[in-house]
Amino acid sequence: MSTVTPMQTHDAVTPLAVERLRADFPIFARPMNGKRLVFLDNAASAQKPEAVIRAIDECYGEYYANIHRGVYQLSQRSTQAYEAVRGKVRALLNGADDREVVFVRGATEAINLVAHSYVRPRLGPGDEILITGMEHHSNIVPWQLLCEETGATLVVSPITDKGEVDVEDFRSRLTARTKFVSIVHVSNALGTVNPVQEMIAAAHEFGVAVLVDGAQSVPHLSVDVAELDCDFYCFSGHKIYGPSGVGVLWGRLDLLREMRPYQGGGEMIRYVTFERSEFAEPPQRFEAGTPNIAGVVGLGAAIDYVCAIGTERIAAHEHALLEYATARLGEVEGVRIIGTATAKAGVISFLMGRVHPHDIGTVLDLEGVAIRAGHHCAQPVMQRYGIPATARASFGLYNTYDDVDVLVRALDKVRELFI
Numbered sequence: 001m002s003t004v005t006p007m008q009t010h011d012a013v014t015p016l017a018v019e020r021l022r023a024d025f026p027i028f029a030r031p032m033n034g035k036r037l038v039f040l041d042n043a044a045s046a047q048k049p050e051a052v053i054r055a056i057d058e059c060y061g062e063y064y065a066n067i068h069r070g071v072y073q074l075s076q077r078s079t080q081a082y083e084a085v086r087g088k089v090r091a092l093l094n095g096a097d098d099r100e101v102v103f104v105r106g107a108t109e110a111i112n113l114v115a116h117s118y119v120r121p122r123l124g125p126g127d128e129i130l131i132t133g134m135e136h137h138s139n140i141v142p143w144q145l146l147c148e149e150t151g152a153t154l155v156v157s158p159i160t161d162k163g164e165v166d167v168e169d170f171r172s173r174l175t176a177r178t179k180f181v182s183i184v185h186v187s188n189a190l191g192t193v194n195p196v197q198e199m200i201a202a203a204h205e206f207g208v209a210v211l212v213d214g215a216q217s218v219p220h221l222s223v224d225v226a227e228l229d230c231d232f233y234c235f236s237g238h239k240i241y242g243p244s245g246v247g248v249l250w251g252r253l254d255l256l257r258e259m260r261p262y263q264g265g266g267e268m269i270r271y272v273t274f275e276r277s278e279f280a281e282p283p284q285r286f287e288a289g290t291p292n293i294a295g296v297v298g299l300g301a302a303i304d305y306v307c308a309i310g311t312e313r314i315a316a317h318e319h320a321l322l323e324y325a326t327a328r329l330g331e332v333e334g335v336r337i338i339g340t341a342t343a344k345a346g347v348i349s350f351l352m353g354r355v356h357p358h359d360i361g362t363v364l365d366l367e368g369v370a371i372r373a374g375h376h377c378a379q380p381v382m383q384r385y386g387i388p389a390t391a392r393a394s395f396g397l398y399n400t401y402d403d404v405d406v407l408v409r410a411l412d413k414v415r416e417l418f419i
């Protein structure tokens with residue numbers, strides 16, 4: 001019998017409201033293995049509300065044409081719909097100017113763009129790039145590639161046993177050699193919310209620009225780039241209930257203006273001859289070729305959806321679920337939670353006895369519960385704890401206390417089978 005009840009936890013969004021929100025997501029009307037779908041893999045990708053699906057459908061069905069080039073009505077309407085989303089992103093992040101919003105494929109492309117356009121020209125042998133020990137591979141590998149090319153070194157500030165950054169250690173690794181800092185806001189493998197504001201201020205004392213990987217934060221917290229005082233911020237559309245294949249790089253306009261393009265092609269130039277080309281101003285400078293028009297429109301609808309609910313309310317709801325789930329999982333025999341930071345978002349990585357996380361995932365799937373099992377594209381985090389993988393439950397705005405209860409009951413089945 002559980003000793004934890006939902007009544008003991010926060011209820012900023014009532015269960016009734018969540019049930020109503022769930023109805024916005026068509027996928028929840030479909031059973032999974034004959035059971036109600038309990039979707040707890042939101043850190044990998046979130047489900048899509050009807051409003052997003054409809055916006056994409058309308059774009060293709062009612063006003064689709066290529067943007068920025070047609071004089072005809074359809075193209076103008078498409079262009080307007082696409083460009084209007086810059087303002088929505090700016091407002092979501094509390095940016096200062098729509099021109100600071102660059103549409104990309106996702107967080108991964110945003111990081112690669114900054115690596116090539118901002119950092120590469122500033123990097124030479126002996127220089128350093130500083131990251132933390134809890135980065136996703138997409139915030140490790142681009143820097144390794146750059147270091148190989150330039151003779152620079154990738155410096156890592158390690159994490160503590162709880163899965164936190166040691167800010168003093170981080171500070172101590174900032175030197176005159178540091179040319180760039182790239183840090184994750186919320187860890188996808190541990191759920192840790194990093195004190196990025198403090199870390200950014202420390203980097204700025206050394207005159208170093210900072211990119212914040214917000215892939216796991218924008219969907220779950222209120223983000224304010226002005227308050228953070230970061231130089232670049234990025235996220236992916238598909239984790240914020242929008243489509244895949246679209247994401248955002250937000251960058252300070254003065255920095256974007258200094259940067260060379262990441263890719264060459266149509267729409268990113270002002271003037272081209274065979275001898276030379278003159279580049280367009282940001283953000284067009286970084287959006288070569290025909291972009292993901294319907295994807296951007298869908299992202300706009302996702303931002304509208306999230307903002308109508310309120311990012312603060314979503315954060316409070318998911319935090320309540322995190323607390324409830326942490327307590328309930330703590331009651332399950334053999335469960336060990338990996339990542340016990342004081343400040344956490346709705347991600348719980350765990351192990352259960354010696355059962356392989358893939359076996360946990362498979363048994364849970366039979367119960368209609370979708371979690372992720374693996375290294376979560378954060379192998380160095382797994383190495384830090386000396387484990388190959390974890391099972392990971394991650395929450396979204398549509399998850400309920402009942403979802404947590406179903407997860408816990410399904411773990412009993414895992415125990416019956418394997419322990």
Ligand code: 7TS
Binds near residue numbers: 045105139372376
């Ligand atoms: N950064 C973080 C912190 C992430 O969690 C992810 C994706 C990325 C960057 C890359 O985002 P993408 O949209 O460009 O692929 N994280 C996960 C995950 O945890 N499970 O699947 C993808």
